Amino acid sequence: xxxxxxDGILWDIALVVFFVGIIWRIIDVLRRxxxxxLSVPRNxxxxxxxxANIRGFFPRREIAPRVRMKVIAGYMFHVGLLxxxxxxxxxxxxxxxxxxxxxxxxxxxxAFLVSAQVAFAxxxxxxxxxxxxxxxxxxxxxxxxIGAILxxxxxxxxxxxxxxxxxELRVFHRFTVELxxxxxxxxxxxxxxxxxxxxxxxxAMFGRRGVDL
Amino acid sequence: MSTPLERGVETLKAQVDAxxxxxxxxxxxxxxxxxxxxxxxxxxxxxxxxxxxxxxxxKVWKNEHTVWGKLxxxxxxxxxxxxxDLSDWEELVYDGCSMCSRCSMVCxxxxxxxxxxxxxxxxxxAAGFVPEGLQIAGERxxxxxxxxxxxxxxxxxAIAALEKEEGVSIPIDxxxxxxxCMLSSAEVVMYSEYITxxxxxFSAAGISWTLSSKYxxxxxxxxxxxDSGLARQLLERLVDVATELKIKTLISPExxxxxxxxxxxxxxxxGREFPxxxxxxxxxxxxxRADGKLKISGSFxxxxxxxxxxxxxxxxxxxxQPRHLLNQFAPNxxxxxxxxxxxxxxGGGGGxxxxxxxxxxxxxxxxxxxxQLDALNVSTLVTSCSNCRTMLEEGxxxxxxxxxxxxxxxxxLADHLE
Ligand code: SF4
Ligand code: SF4
Numbered sequence: 001x002x003x004x005x006x007d008g009i010l011w012d013i014a015l016v017v018f019f020v021g022i023i024w025r026i027i028d029v030l031r032r033x034x035x036x037x038l039s040v041p042r043n044x045x046x047x048x049x050x051x052a053n054i055r056g057f058f059p060r061r062e063i064a065p066r067v068r069m070k071v072i073a074g075y076m077f078h079v080g081l082l083x084x085x086x087x088x089x090x091x092x093x094x095x096x097x098x099x100x101x102x103x104x105x106x107x108x109x110x111a112f113l114v115s116a117q118v119a120f121a122x123x124x125x126x127x128x129x130x131x132x133x134x135x136x137x138x139x140x141x142x143x144x145x146i147g148a149i150l151x152x153x154x155x156x157x158x159x160x161x162x163x164x165x166x167x168e169l170r171v172f173h174r175f176t177v178e179l180x181x182x183x184x185x186x187x188x189x190x191x192x193x194x195x196x197x198x199x200x201x202x203x204a205m206f207g208r209r210g211v212d213l
Numbered sequence: 214m215s216t217p218l219e220r221g222v223e224t225l226k227a228q229v230d231a232x233x234x235x236x237x238x239x240x241x242x243x244x245x246x247x248x249x250x251x252x253x254x255x256x257x258x259x260x261x262x263x264x265x266x267x268x269x270x271x272k273v274w275k276n277e278h279t280v281w282g283k284l285x286x287x288x289x290x291x292x293x294x295x296x297x298d299l300s301d302w303e304e305l306v307y308d309g310c311s312m313c314s315r316c317s318m319v320c321x322x323x324x325x326x327x328x329x330x331x332x333x334x335x336x337x338x339a340a341g342f343v344p345e346g347l348q349i350a351g352e353r354x355x356x357x358x359x360x361x362x363x364x365x366x367x368x369x370x371a372i373a374a375l376e377k378e379e380g381v382s383i384p385i386d387x388x389x390x391x392x393x394c395m396l397s398s399a400e401v402v403m404y405s406e407y408i409t410x411x412x413x414x415f416s417a418a419g420i421s422w423t424l425s426s427k428y429x430x431x432x433x434x435x436x437x438x439x440d441s442g443l444a445r446q447l448l449e450r451l452v453d454v455a456t457e458l459k460i461k462t463l464i465s466p467e468x469x470x471x472x473x474x475x476x477x478x479x480x481x482x483x484g485r486e487f488p489x490x491x492x493x494x495x496x497x498x499x500x501x502r503a504d505g506k507l508k509i510s511g512s513f514x515x516x517x518x519x520x521x522x523x524x525x526x527x528x529x530x531x532x533x534q535p536r537h538l539l540n541q542f543a544p545n546x547x548x549x550x551x552x553x554x555x556x557x558x559x560g561g562g563g564g565x566x567x568x569x570x571x572x573x574x575x576x577x578x579x580x581x582x583x584x585q586l587d588a589l590n591v592s593t594l595v596t597s598c599s600n601c602r603t604m605l606e607e608g609x610x611x612x613x614x615x616x617x618x619x620x621x622x623x624x625x626l627a628d629h630l631e
Pocket of ligand 2: 249250251252262263266309310311312313314315316317326327330
């Protein structure tokens with residue numbers, strides 16, 4: 001019964017909420033529009049917007065030593081997670097069957113284990129930092145913790161499912177993924193999408209003024 | 214009749230635009246911005262974390278524009294903004310932020326935090342939560358045209374005295390002049406060498422220029438306060454004066470926020486393009502240099518460094534020009550370890566300098582600049598903003614470092630004309 005629900009209607013709901021929610025959030029930003037900037041630009045804002053999106057992946061030299069731990073843990077988590085998402089054999093099979101109709105080469109099992117460990121280590125480090133550092137303690141909201149817990153559960157159940165400890169774990173993994181997909185568009189997890197317009201807005205503003213963001 | 218609190222909240226609501234929506238939707242709460250802020254780093258107080266200073270606006274955004282916020286509001290569970298919130302944030306925003314924008318340069322998701330803080334100020338100002346010093350400066354600016362209360366008469370007296378003492382000619386209200394030089398009151402009262410320098414340079418370069426007696430003040434207390442109505446009024450009359458005088462180019466003086474106000478924000482504040490060009494004085498001087506109209510002689514051999522005013526470099530884009538100019542005559546010019554677009558603020562921008570209550574904190578955060586200067590062992594500190602200049606002088610005095618002389622770049626350049 002639970003398995004049918006998870007593999008059936010709940011998955012459909014999660015998929016719709018995920019995509020419609022994200023599109024709705026993006027439209028919500030864009031529909032507000034941006035007033036035309038009437039100042040005479042020094043440079044075009046477009047390269048600024050593009051470059052800010054590229055440069056944003058690397059911390060500035062002046063700040064790098066102070067944020068090294070956050071950057072390393074952040075990369076460990078995000079890169080590890082993306083590798084797991086797109087190169088773990090069961091995910092490719094699932095995407096092929098349910099979404100794209102085609103698949104690609106999966107990573108070997110040992111690579112899966114390494115990616116999972118790296119992603120877990122990154123997530124846990126970030127979380128500990130969030131809980132212990134006075135700044136992140138002050139600015140973190142319930143939403144940030146719920147998002148982190150959901151991602152943690154998804155990864156944990158995913159690893160256990162792949163290790164085939166029991167067949168229910170696969171169902172439970174899909175269930176946590178569906179919860180995450182439903183939560184995603186309404187949470188701070190949306191940063192995974194919204195960083196693009198944010199960097200673009202700021203990059204264009206600074207770029208028009210001749211400053212590299 | 215709405216209460217001040219209601220006015221503040223309504224104003225905050227009106228601030229939510231596409232950028233605000235995108236920015237708050239992107240924040241991961243990573244805390245990286247704190248590591249770029251002089252107020253957090255020097256005080257160690259997490260409340261000075263840049264994004265935390267935007268909390269009233271975030272609260273409004275959350276309550277009004279997110280599913281959870283609307284749900285909570287529908288169930289009567291949302292926490293509305295209170296007078297206490299605004300009172301707490303008044304201190305954080307006006308005392309603990311110099312609007313330097315350094316935080317905006319480091320946010321991994323690209324949030325222009327200073328843009329958000331500026332919007333928080335709008336809400337605070339609408340609710341009447343503004344430090345006394347800034348409030349008074351705003352009233353004076355409106356009444357006299359100058360936040361220091363200088364009148365047309367005081368300007369004319371100061372100019373007459375300069376012409377007599379320095380033997381220079383300073384044109385006033387010349388219709389059809391190519392350039393209109395705006396001033397800050399500090400340049401009339403404390404740093405009149407700047408006006409003398411302008412006269413010497415322009416006469417050597419054969420430039421037609423003028424001051425305006427009617428409204429000469431370039432600084433805009435409305436911008437510092439976060440009161441766009443006041444900002445608009447102050448700006449409008451300057452644009453009118455420039456238009457009446459039929460000048461081609463308005464020169465923004467050695468003042469940081471005046472430059473961003475005229476050059477970048479002004480047309481948007483007024484909702485129309487200006488019928489004249491706006492340049493910072495350093496841009497013009499560098500152009501004159503490039504055109505061969507600025508003949509330099511001799512050299513300034515002291516070891517010196519340049520303090521970038523935040524609104525001129527990071528938010529203004531005038532980065533290369535001061536360096537080109539200094540390299541003409543200062544062989545011992547050395548850079549601070551973090552300079553240009555990642556400079557450290559003097560601590561007094563964004564109206565902090567007009568806010569007496571903030572003085573102890575401002576002097577504390579000056580420690581960053583002190584360490585930068587200690588590392589260089591310079592005898593001269595050059596800058597291009599009269600507000601920075603005062604803050605630097607006060608900071609140096611506070612730290613018993615008066616052996617370092619602070620000087621404006623225009624003035625130093627005028628001393629090395631052929
Ligand atoms: S650095 Fe950017 S994303 Fe991180 S807490 Fe500050 S504003 Fe938010
Ligand atoms: S603008 Fe400058 S002073 Fe204000 S929060 Fe950002 S870094 Fe701190």
